[in-house]
Amino acid sequence: xxxxxxxxxxxxxxxxxxxxxxxxxxxxxxxxxxxxxxxxxxxxxxxxxxxxxxxxxxxxxxxxxxxxxxxxxxxxxxxxxxxxxxxxxxxxxxxxxxxxxxxxxxxxxxxxxxxxxxxxxxxxxxxxxxxxxxxxxxxxxxxxxxxxxxxxxxxxxxxxxxxxxxxxx
Ligand code: ZN
Numbered sequence: 001x002x003x004x005x006x007x008x009x010x011x012x013x014x015x016x017x018x019x020x021x022x023x024x025x026x027x028x029x030x031x032x033x034x035x036x037x038x039x040x041x042x043x044x045x046x047x048x049x050x051x052x053x054x055x056x057x058x059x060x061x062x063x064x065x066x067x068x069x070x071x072x073x074x075x076x077x078x079x080x081x082x083x084x085x086x087x088x089x090x091x092x093x094x095x096x097x098x099x100x101x102x103x104x105x106x107x108x109x110x111x112x113x114x115x116x117x118x119x120x121x122x123x124x125x126x127x128x129x130x131x132x133x134x135x136x137x138x139x140x141x142x143x144x145x146x147x148x149x150x151x152x153x154x155x156x157x158x159x160x161x162x163x164x165x166x167x168x169x
Contacts, residue, residue, distance in 0.1 A: 002031075002034040002035050002037070002038035003035050003038060004035070004038050004039050004042060005035050005036065005038075005039045005052040005053070006052065006053075007039065007047075007051055007052060007109050007110060008050070008051055008052065008053060008110055009110055009111070009112065010110055010111045010159060010161070012110075014050050014053055014054075014055055015050055015051065015110055015154070015157065015159065016157040017050060017055035017157050018055070018155075018156060018157055019048075019049065019050055019055045019056050019057045019154075019155040019156070019157075020055065020056055020057065021056075021057050021091070021092045022056050022057055022058055022091040022092055022129075025091070025131055025132075025133055029058070029131075030131065032049075032054065032058075033058060033060065033089060033131065035052070036049065036052060036058070036060050037060050037062075037087065037089070039052060040060055040062055041062075043109075044109045045061065045062060045063050045064070045143070045147055046059065046060070046061040046062070046147045046148075046150060046151045047059070047060050047109060047151075048151045048154035048155055049155075050154055050155070050157075051109060051110050051154060056091075057091055057092045057093065057155050058089075058090075058091050059089070059090055059091075059093070059151045059152070059154075059155070060087060060088070060089045061086075061087065061088040061089075061144070061147050061148065061151060062086055062087040062088070063082055063086055063088075063143055063144055063147060065082050065083050065086060067082060067142065067143050067144075069141075069142035069143045070082055070140060070141060070142030070143050070144040070145070071141060071142060072123070072139070072140060072141045072142070073085065073138070073139075073140045073144065074138070074139045074140070075136050075137065075138050076136055076137050077137075082144070088144075089130070089131055090128040090129060090130055090131075091128075091129045091130075091131070092128075092129045093126055093127070093128050093129075093148070093152050093155070094126050094127050095124045095125070095126030095148060095149070095152050096124065096125050096126060097120060097121030097123070097124050097145070097149055097168060097169075098121055098123050098124070098125065099121050099122040099123035099141070100121070100122050101119050101120065101121060101122070101167070101168055102119070102120065102121075102122045103117045103118065103119050104117065104118060104120070104143075104146050105117050105118075106118045106146070106150060106160045107160075108150070108159065108160055108161075110159070111159065111160070111161060114161060116160070116161065116164050117164075118160055118163050118164065118166075119163075119166065119167060119168060120146060120149050120163075120168050121145075121149070121168050122141055122142075122145060122146075123139065123140065123141045123145050124138075124139070124140060124145045124148050124149060125137070125138070125139040126138060126148075
C-alpha cells in the first residue's frame with residue numbers, strides 16, 4: 001500500500017543537495033514513486049524526490065487536465081495533449097528553457113504559505129527518462145514548462161524563493 005510521505009520544509013539540508021541520477025529502476029524505486037504520487041495527491045502539481053527525503057533525480061508531475069496555459073506539448077516530434085501524458089513521472093532530466101520570459105506566481109510544498117512572482121522562460125525542451133527505462137524528447141509551454149523548471153531546480157538544490165527578483169538566462 002502506498003503511503004503519504006512527510007514533506008521536508010525549507011531549512012532541511014536535503015533540499016539543498018545536488019541530486020544524483022537514478023541508475024536502477026527496481027521495485028524499491030517504483031514503490032517510492034508510488035508513495036510520492038500518493039503524497040502529491042494531498043495537494044500540489046509537482047513533487048521532487050528530495051522534498052521527501054531522497055536526493056535522487058526523480059520527479060512526479062500532475063497538472064490538472066483543465067489547465068489552458070499548456071497549449072503546446074510535443075513528444076518525439078508528435079503533438080500531445082495533457083491528458084496523454086499526465087501524470088508525468090520521470091528520472092534524470094536534461095532541460096533547456098527557452099522562449100520569452102514570463103512572470104508566474106509560484107508556490108512550493110516545501111515552503112508553506114509563500115507565493116511569489118517568478119520570472120522564467122516560457123518554454124522548455126529536454127530529454128526525460130520514463131520509469132520503463134525509455135527516454136523521450138519533450139517540448140512544452142505553459143504551466144507544464146513552468147512546473148518542470150521548478151521541479152528540475154529541486155534536483156539541483158534550488159528553491160523557487162532563490163529566484164525572486166532574478167532574471168532567467
Ligand atoms: Zn517545490
